[in-house]
Amino acid sequence: MTATSRDVDVLIIGAGINGAGLFRDLCEQGLKVAIVDKADFGSGTSAAPSRLIHGGIKYLETGELSLVAQSTLERNLLLRNAPHAVRPLPTVIPIFSWLTGIGAALRTLFGSTTAPRGRGALLIKIGLAMYDFYGARHRVMPRHTLWSKARALTEIPPLTPRIVAAGTYYDATVRHPERLVLELLQDGIRASPQSEAFNYAHLLDSDGGVVRFALPEGGERCFRPRIVVNAAGPWIDRVNAALGAPSRLVGGTKGSHILLDHPDLLRALKGRMIYFEANDGRICLVFDYLGRALVGSTDIRAADPETVRCEDDEIDYFLASLRALLPGLSFGREQIVYAYSGIRPLPTSDGTAPG
Ligand SMILES: Cc1cc2nc3c(=O)[nH]c(=O)nc-3n(C[C@H](O)[C@H](O)[C@H](O)COP(=O)(O)OP(=O)(O)OC[C@H]3O[C@@H](n4cnc5c(N)ncnc54)[C@H](O)[C@@H]3O)c2cc1C
Structure with missing residues (x-):
């Protein structure tokens, strides 16, 4: 069954430090934003650095x-x-x-x-x-x-x-870079309560301006964003392929x-x-x-x-x-x-x- 789609200003795919930082920034500007990660927040490259803020x-x-x-x-x-x-x-x-x-x-x-x-x-x-x-x-x-x-x-x-x-x-x-990621997401939700962040969601496809995700507990979430930001770090090309726009960027x-x-x-x-x-x-x-x-x-x-x-x-x-x-x-x-x-x-x- 296809869920009804929610209109958002921006959909961010990938909640590492870049996705979370952008989420906070856009929320502070009063936009309605959804950020989605296929795993835990900040668990990708953002959990594997030298831990320098250089x-x-x-x-x-x-x-x-x-x-x-x-x-x-x-x-x-x-x-x-x-x-x-x-x-x-x-x-x-x-x-x-x-x-x-x-x-x-x-x-x-x-x-x-x-x-x-x-x-x-x-x-x-x-x-x-x-x-x-x-x-x-x-x-x-x-x-x-x-x-x-x-x-x-x-x-x-x-x-x-x-x-x-x-x-x-x-x-x-x-x-703890993971904690920094989480705090950016929490800041964003506080600034723009109609925004949302969710994790462990599997990107299914994009069709007619609607992007579909499968939820871990079953069922789907669908978004109709004005803009999609692919912030999937080393997974960027895979996400583009799933969105129907194959690339070789990374x-x-x-x-x-x-x-x-x-x-x-x-x-x-x-x-x-x-x-x-x-x-x-x-x-x-x-x-x-x-x-x-x-x-x-x-x-x-x-x-x-x-x-x-x-x-x-x-x-x-x-x-x-x-x-x-x-x-x-x-x-x-x-x-x-x-x-x-x-x-x-x-x-x-x-x-x-x-x-
Ligand atoms: C060895 C090493 C050392 C480093 N040292 C430093 C350092 O000391 N200081 C520093 O500032 N930087 C350092 N960096 C760089 C820094 O870690 C990265 O630039 C940064 O973490 C990239 O963040 P990101 O949000 O772009 O990607 P990521 O953190 O990888 O986030 C991408 C997210 O996208 C999610 N995703 C992937 N596919 C999908 C999908 N289909 N649907 C939904 N979500 C999806 C992933 O689960 C992941 O959480 C280092 C990097 C490495 C590898």
Whole structure:
């Protein structure tokens, strides 16, 4: 039996951080909005990140300066508006040379897609000064500093003595991104009580301007929206296909994390994140997440968000990177208490190196 359809201004498909953020925004403007997820709210990619609310320091290298300005502003505002969920994260970047990376950074800035390998002290100093500059609006956290090698090894004794210095700055972390998603939905419903959010609903089809969903308890919900927003992250192309508008927009990459039960590592970190270059030049991170050491992430071409999982070779990569970074500590598989993976919903690209 087909249910009667409800008129709404906007139907949002997918309640991750993007769908939920948009839902709140539209509800605050007084629109009647429906948001639907096929699983739990915030359970897709939004539950699988590094849990950083970062200002996009890595986008300095690709010259995306307006993105850095916007991201640092949003980070600073979240620290003010959601201090129960988002906290400052003191961060250390180990530096392995003084001058390396200038040429590669310039090439990347002018369009090369090869990730720079080796970022020296001069480059990092310039990058951190720019990061402070772009993050000045509504700043709530201290500016960057540069540590000597001796200071860095005193602060973090197990760190490799191969460093020549270390940069320090502040970013932010979100303890429970899923909670942020839920709060955005609750804000939206409060602002626009005629709006609605529901989960575990299966998208059936779209016909004559009516979009149909099957409900878990049986029966259907139908909407006649003026606009449909597909906010399904890595599932965007599947949703478009179900809506009868096949596309090839998302060419994702998989990113995994592991959590270690490692009290010695947590003692060495003292609440700081180490944001470091792994052996292949990619940026990795390790920090104290709720009493475990969160280590991430990989960047491997993959498309299926339903089957994504952290594989053995990713674990080997993390452990080898940690051993090289912190030779004063030991790392082994028995310390791993959890692993998770997600697909970054990136635009389709023919680039050879996803990182
Ligand atoms: C390894 C990794 C690390 C990351 N680290 C960070 C970080 O530290 N900081 C940061 O800001 N970002 C980070 N990101 C990026 C961030 O996680 C994503 O950009 C963000 O979560 C995308 O949110 P979204 O709402 O677009 O997608 P999702 O969170 O995936 O939401 C899409 C939703 O659509 C739903 N859906 C799918 N199909 C249907 C359907 N047919 N009907 C209804 N609903 C459907 C899904 O169930 C899902 O809930 C990271 C990503 C990865 C993979």
